[in-house]
Amino acid sequence: xxxxxxxxxxxxxxxxxxxxxxxxxxxxxxxxxxxxxxxxxxxxxxxxxxxxxxxxxxxxxxxxxxxxxxxxxxxxxxxxxxxxxxxxxxxxxxxxxxxxxxxxxxxxxxxxxxxxxxxxxxxxxxxxxxxxxxxxxxxxxxxxxxxxxxxxxxxxxxxxxxxxxxxxxxxxxxxxxxxxxxxxxxxxxxxxxxxxxxxxxxxxxxxxxxxxxxxxxxxxxxxxxxxxxxxxxxxxxxxxxxxxxxxxxxxxxxxxxxxxxxx
Numbered sequence: 001x002x003x004x005x006x007x008x009x010x011x012x013x014x015x016x017x018x019x020x021x022x023x024x025x026x027x028x029x030x031x032x033x034x035x036x037x038x039x040x041x042x043x044x045x046x047x048x049x050x051x052x053x054x055x056x057x058x059x060x061x062x063x064x065x066x067x068x069x070x071x072x073x074x075x076x077x078x079x080x081x082x083x084x085x086x087x088x089x090x091x092x093x094x095x096x097x098x099x100x101x102x103x104x105x106x107x108x109x110x111x112x113x114x115x116x117x118x119x120x121x122x123x124x125x126x127x128x129x130x131x132x133x134x135x136x137x138x139x140x141x142x143x144x145x146x147x148x149x150x151x152x153x154x155x156x157x158x159x160x161x162x163x164x165x166x167x168x169x170x171x172x173x174x175x176x177x178x179x180x181x182x183x184x185x186x187x188x189x190x191x192x193x194x195x196x197x198x199x200x201x202x203x204x205x206x207x208x209x210x211x212x213x214x215x216x217x218x219x220x221x222x223x224x225x226x227x228x229x230x231x232x233x234x235x236x237x238x239x240x241x242x243x244x245x246x247x248x249x250x251x252x253x254x255x256x257x258x259x260x261x262x263x
Contacts, residue, residue: 037099041240046102046247050076052258057217060168060191061263065182070195070208072217078254079218079246080105082194084133084171086113086120088226090235094122101126102243103255104222107133107171107194110155112224117162129257130159132167132190141178148184156188168262169194191262196221200242202230214249219256 038045058072072080086108097104106120106128113120124130134140134151135158143151152170160166170190172181177193185193198207198214199221207213214220222242223229230238246253 036101040099041096041236043240043243044247046243047250047252049078049252049254052254056261057259059261065179066185066190066193068177068193068195070197070219071215072259074217074259076254077216077251079214079220079251080256081220081222081253082107082171082196082256083222083224085109085137086224088224088235089116089119090226093235093239096236096239097123097126102253104128105131105256107131108159109133109137110135110158111137124163127255130163130167131169131171132156132159133171134173137173139174139176140172140181141176145180145184148181149187152184152190153188168192192260194219200238202233202238203241205242205245214246214251
């Protein structure tokens with residue numbers, strides 16, 4: 001879809017299109033065979049994620065514009081957690097994901113992570129993928145085609161160098177994109193542009209669904225944020241609140257990339 005879409009303001013400056021049984025077993029994440037330690041973080045266990053489907057429900061790549069999506073078509077009762085930017089680098093959050101083994105996809109902005117690329121490597125070692133969120137977090141449609149290519153390809157180069165694999169997914173800052181964004185993403189090796197259906201704020205979630213419901217295959221948004229942005233709350237507290245809401249609605253957290261077939 002060409003042009004800029006309607007937007008809603010989200011925490012940390014992100015906006016997006018308006019329209020678009022407890023067990024300690026596998027929670028969809030890596031990190032070994034040990035059972036997740038939910039109690040350490042004041043949480044009840046999430047339901048375990050199912051085995052990833054062999055026939056991936058979302059197929060990307062090939063000819064034509066890069067696909068833009070905010071949900072994955074699946075009957076599995078799963079949602080997908082994505083975390084943006086990389087501004088906050090709380091060691092306790094690494095400990096939390098090691099303990100809980102909840103899978104996330106990290107959409108990193110190079111300008112926010114270059115002061116400490118190493119922080120995200122233990123998270124990557126848990127099986128969490130590093131994806132592209134530009135060099136400097138601009139409003140993409142405000143740039144010309146070359147500027148958009150520079151932002152995406154520049155981040156692609158630095159993230160590939162630091163983390164060893166080229167990102168295949170891209171999240172446009174503020175959820176703003178157009179046909180030129182799709183073209184730039186394709187030229188930089190991106191196969192999918194990822195939006196979201198609900199986002200975690202400080203203590204609660206903001207939903208596309210007016211009934212405040214999650215749905216199978218929803219992509220959820222959070223940020224690497226700390227007390228300065230979260231009004232004194234820690235990232236681990238914010239993430240725990242997010243998991244409580246996911247559990248309350250009866251969902252497991254699965255790994256986004258496990259449901260995607262890349263070219």
